Amino acid sequence: MTAIFPDPRYASSDVVALGEDLRVSTLREAYRKGIFPWPHDELPLPWFSPRQRTVIFFDELHVGRTLRKAANRAPYTFTIDRDFRAVIAACAAVDRPDQDGTWIGSSIIAAYTRLYDAGDAHSIEAWAGGTLVGGLYGVDAGGVFTGESMFHLREDASKLALLFLVEHLRARGGTFLDCQVMTPHMEALGAREIPRGRFLDLLAETQARGLTLFGA
Numbered sequence: 001m002t003a004i005f006p007d008p009r010y011a012s013s014d015v016v017a018l019g020e021d022l023r024v025s026t027l028r029e030a031y032r033k034g035i036f037p038w039p040h041d042e043l044p045l046p047w048f049s050p051r052q053r054t055v056i057f058f059d060e061l062h063v064g065r066t067l068r069k070a071a072n073r074a075p076y077t078f079t080i081d082r083d084f085r086a087v088i089a090a091c092a093a094v095d096r097p098d099q100d101g102t103w104i105g106s107s108i109i110a111a112y113t114r115l116y117d118a119g120d121a122h123s124i125e126a127w128a129g130g131t132l133v134g135g136l137y138g139v140d141a142g143g144v145f146t147g148e149s150m151f152h153l154r155e156d157a158s159k160l161a162l163l164f165l166v167e168h169l170r171a172r173g174g175t176f177l178d179c180q181v182m183t184p185h186m187e188a189l190g191a192r193e194i195p196r197g198r199f200l201d202l203l204a205e206t207q208a209r210g211l212t213l214f215g216a
């Protein structure tokens with residue numbers, strides 16, 4: 001099979017390709033090469049591999065006092081892949097004051113739902129009783145989880161869902177979480193930026209370990 005994407009190591013910018021192809025095979029190849037789509041208005045779909053990649057190394061995870069207290073109170077229960085469609089829909093509906101709308105449009109929802117059905121995308125849910133109150137979704141890039149988006153309807157629900165995910169990944173042999181780009185929330189949890197080349201090395205090294213992050 002002919003590769004669709006170039007090796008991002010040799011890209012001169014964060015954008016390594018343009019194109020509207022959102023088939024499962026295309027997304028799978030992209031994530032396993034450290035590339036992800038990020039729609040921008042009035043542009044053909046850009047595919048990114050940032051020159052500075054944001055990651056959380058699990059041994060550097062910072063859980064502040066307030067969040068630790070919230071975790072100890074255990075106000076929510078957490079699941080994996082219980083309702084991917086509800087999670088991605090909720091992420092799309094999040095109000096983003098710093099953005100004009102959301103990048104999670106109908107084509108992205110459809111594409112990642114297909115990727116979920118194929119076993120590559122996954123969701124983490126936070127529940128209060130039977131009500132979905134927070135969560136996140138992302139992609140298993142061959143043993144490294146790449147986070148895509150989060151939402152919360154109750155205090156700390158998405159943050160605690162992320163901590164649940166980290167512990168799950170750690171138990172499966174994972175050592176870091178790919179956050180793609182820096183946000184204040186990720187920075188508060190101990191995320192830092194590393195050069196693209198180092199990220200791609202870590203990605204390849206982890207893929208070679210053959211980790212099974214989800215399922216049996």
